[in-house]
Amino acid sequence: MEIRSTKFVKSAVQPAHYPPGDLPEIAFAGKSNVGKSSLINVLVNRKNLVRTSGTPGRTQLINFFEVNEQFMLVDLPGYGFAKVPFAIKAQWGPMIERYLSGRSLLRAVVLILDIRRVPSDEDRQMLAWLQAYHVPALIVVTKCDKVSKNERARQAGVISRAMGVPGDSLLYFSALTKEGKERIWQELEGTLFRSEDEGEAAVPAD
Numbered sequence: 001m002e003i004r005s006t007k008f009v010k011s012a013v014q015p016a017h018y019p020p021g022d023l024p025e026i027a028f029a030g031k032s033n034v035g036k037s038s039l040i041n042v043l044v045n046r047k048n049l050v051r052t053s054g055t056p057g058r059t060q061l062i063n064f065f066e067v068n069e070q071f072m073l074v075d076l077p078g079y080g081f082a083k084v085p086f087a088i089k090a091q092w093g094p095m096i097e098r099y100l101s102g103r104s105l106l107r108a109v110v111l112i113l114d115i116r117r118v119p120s121d122e123d124r125q126m127l128a129w130l131q132a133y134h135v136p137a138l139i140v141v142t143k144c145d146k147v148s149k150n151e152r153a154r155q156a157g158v159i160s161r162a163m164g165v166p167g168d169s170l171l172y173f174s175a176l177t178k179e180g181k182e183r184i185w186q187e188l189e190g191t192l193f194r195s196e197d198e199g200e201a202a203v204p205a206d
């Protein structure tokens with residue numbers, strides 16, 4: 001993917017505040033501090049388009065970023081961080097669920113998991129939501145620079161079993177080494193630019 005332009009468009013909580021227009025969207029979801037914002041920055045070759053932080057729970061709104069005036073990348077607030085104030089946590093579920101269930105421009109969600117962790121109930125809940133709303137999910141396992149090849153293979157088994165997905169459907173990534181970046185773009189481009197009527201080509205006209 002050649003990145004020609006990127007810009008922050010806006011933050012939103014409610015549908016009325018989502019950006020107008022008709023650009024297709026890819027959203028990024030995952031536990032707080034898992035590396036969602038870092039993944040977006042690597043994908044668009046920017047160090048700081050999206051703010052990253054050592055403090056979990058930094059991203060608390062839905063943030064929309066426009067790429068190449070062609071599509072949007074959407075950074076969703078992370079879940080599962082205990083120290084986020086109650087009022088924000090209470091707002092989180094409805095905010096995310098409204099977006100996932102009602103955003104017709106949403107083409108896919110990248111669900112990000114930490115290679116070192118066993119997926120949580122919230123990770124599984126997120127995948128279940130996506131399946132319930134028929135949103136294609138791409139599972140990216142990140143922070144791969146932090147484990148050995150053996151550990152990676154072991155964790156791949158743990159993660160695929162916990163999520164109930166085939167092991168070979170997981171994509172591996174590291175924001176540090178940028179491993180996996182091109183592969184993730186290939187998947188995203190396929191989702192973003194697949195023509196509307198593809199798949200119907202084999203059906204006879206009459």
Ligand SMILES: Nc1nc2c(ncn2[C@@H]2O[C@H](COP(=O)(O)OP(=O)(O)OP(=O)(O)O)[C@@H](O)[C@H]2O)c(=O)[nH]1
Pocket residue numbers: 030031032033034035036037038039051052053054055056057058059077078079142143144145146173174175176
């Ligand atoms: N070693 C390593 N560190 C990473 C990687 N990805 C992210 N980090 C670090 O993990 C921390 C959190 O990264 P963010 O990208 O801010 O995570 P986030 O999921 O957007 O966090 P919230 O917005 O708070 O939910 C930062 O200190 C990053 O530098 C990675 O692939 N490898």
Ligand SMILES: [Mg+2]
Pocket residue numbers: 036037038051052058059075
């Ligand atoms: Mg973030």
